[in-house]
Amino acid sequence: MMDLDTRGESSVVDRLRQRGALERLGERRRYREIVAASRSGVSHKIISELLGTMSQATVTRALQRCSVDPDVVRETPAEVIDRCVAGEITRAEMMAALLNWRYTFGVVPTVGGVATDAYITGDWDQIEDAYYNDLIYQDEFDRLSDRQLKLTDGSNV
Secondary structure, three states, X not given: OOOOOOOOOHHHHHHHHHHHHHHHHHHHHHHXXXXXXXXXXXXXXXXXXXXXXXOHHHHHHHHHHHHHOHHHOOOOHHHHHHHHHOOOOOHHHHHHHHHOOOOOOOEOOEEOOEXXXXXXXXXXXXXXXXXXXXXXXXXXHHHHHHHHHHHHHOOOO
C-alpha cells in the first residue's frame, strides 16, 4: 500500500485520487473517440482540429499506439475501478463487474525454452496495482482473490 499518512487529509487524498481517475478515464475516452473517428473516415488533420489539443502527428501516434496496444481502447479492470473512484459507478457496481471478469495473468515469456527478463502483464495485475494503491479495499481484494482461487481450483463460484 502507499506510504501515505492520510489522517486529517482524507478529503484532499480522495480528491487527488478522483482527479487521477478522471484524467485516466478522459485519456482512454479520447483514444476511443480518435479511433472511432479514424475508422469512420475522418482524417488525422480534422481529428486534430476538432480536438484542439493534439497535433496531427500526435493523433497519428495515438492511432499507432491503439493498434499496437489494444488495452488502450478496450475496457479493463483498471477502467472499471477508475469509474468507481471517479464517482461514475458505485462500489457495488464495480465489484459486480470485477467479480464477473475473466482475468488474464501476467507471464514471463520464454525464447527457446529459456525465460527472458521481460514480463507481459495481465488483467489481474491491474487488480493488484489497484489494491496496492488503495483504490480497492482489503475486503474487496479478498473477495476477488477468493473467487479467482475457486475458479483456478475448479470449484463452483
